Amino acid sequence: MIHIVPEAKWLPADGLKLEPSALTVVKNETNCYVLAGPGAGKTELLAQRACYLLQTNKCTHPKRILAISFKRDAAKNILERVKKRCGDELARRFSSLTYDAFAKRLFDQFRNTLPMEYHPSPQYDILTDYGEIIHAFELFESSIYNDYQRQDIIRAFENTAIPFNKYPSNELEKAAINIQNKFLKGKDGLPSKLTFKAITRLSRYIILTNKIIRKALRITYGYVFLDEFQDTTTLQYEFIKSCFHDCDSVLTAVGDDKQRIMVWAGADREIFKKFKEDFNAQKYILTI
Numbered sequence: 001m002i003h004i005v006p007e008a009k010w011l012p013a014d015g016l017k018l019e020p021s022a023l024t025v026v027k028n029e030t031n032c033y034v035l036a037g038p039g040a041g042k043t044e045l046l047a048q049r050a051c052y053l054l055q056t057n058k059c060t061h062p063k064r065i066l067a068i069s070f071k072r073d074a075a076k077n078i079l080e081r082v083k084k085r086c087g088d089e090l091a092r093r094f095s096s097l098t099y100d101a102f103a104k105r106l107f108d109q110f111r112n113t114l115p116m117e118y119h120p121s122p123q124y125d126i127l128t129d130y131g132e133i134i135h136a137f138e139l140f141e142s143s144i145y146n147d148y149q150r151q152d153i154i155r156a157f158e159n160t161a162i163p164f165n166k167y168p169s170n171e172l173e174k175a176a177i178n179i180q181n182k183f184l185k186g187k188d189g190l191p192s193k194l195t196f197k198a199i200t201r202l203s204r205y206i207i208l209t210n211k212i213i214r215k216a217l218r219i220t221y222g223y224v225f226l227d228e229f230q231d232t233t234t235l236q237y238e239f240i241k242s243c244f245h246d247c248d249s250v251l252t253a254v255g256d257d258k259q260r261i262m263v264w265a266g267a268d269r270e271i272f273k274k275f276k277e278d279f280n281a282q283k284y285i286l287t288i
Contacts, residue, residue: 036286229255
């Protein structure tokens with residue numbers, strides 16, 4: 001049986017001492033974001049916040065906490081810390097995933113709710129790098145393009161919105177939508193070929209167009225943690241926003257606004273500003 005700790009008697013796990021601003025974040029009940037440099041304990045802050053919410057039952061059973069990280073190592077790290085701090089039983093209500101894994105989970109669970117034109121084959125392959133996209137391009141596209149045309153089409157393909165634009169503005173967009181559609185449908189017995197960007201866009205489309213699924217998601221996760229927030233891409237942010245904007249779920253984002261090492265991979269330079277404005281989030285700074 002789980003022992004519920006009164007809020008007034010709760011203390012940070014393992015005797016750790018938190019600076020005042022960190023303790024405020026741990027017990028916070030509104031959307032907020034935390035800025036801190038390397039070694040300031042951002043991940044530990046989230047682990048302690050999870051402990052507080054679970055041990056005091058502020059995250060009331062059977063609601064869960066969802067932690068989303070940019071990298072798999074970070075997602076694994078925070079889950080291990082929560083297990084260590086509050087035990088396996090409470091940690092069962094703590095889900096730690098990457099953006100890609102979270103999008104894929106929703107997609108796999110609810111893809112049958114998509115309109116038929118966006119249904120992939122029952123089995124699908126995930127394209128994880130440029131070489132795999134090129135190979136799939138050659139399998140699905142019989143037209144002949146030179147190298148420069150192919151590179152332009154693939155760049156446009158990576159940014160193809162879902163639902164597809166019914167009136168492409170130019171030939172490049174038209175070609176990119178054509179390729180995305182072929183990848184999605186499969187061909188001649190070949191399974192669908194999806195990138196994580198496509199999976200994220202399809203999952204976002206599911207959330208935006210299905211009120212029941214969106215409501216169920218928000219009821220399930222009372223609290224959402226966004227780790228390594230400075231590395232979040234615009235697409236990932238729009239996906240999270242579609243899931244949890246304007247609802248009762250409380251979001252906590254942590255990151256270092258001076259350490260954007262993933263800009264080359266599409267990290268949104270204005271991510272903290274957007275989060276502050278869209279979620280009316282309070283700003284906190286860790287200094288120790």
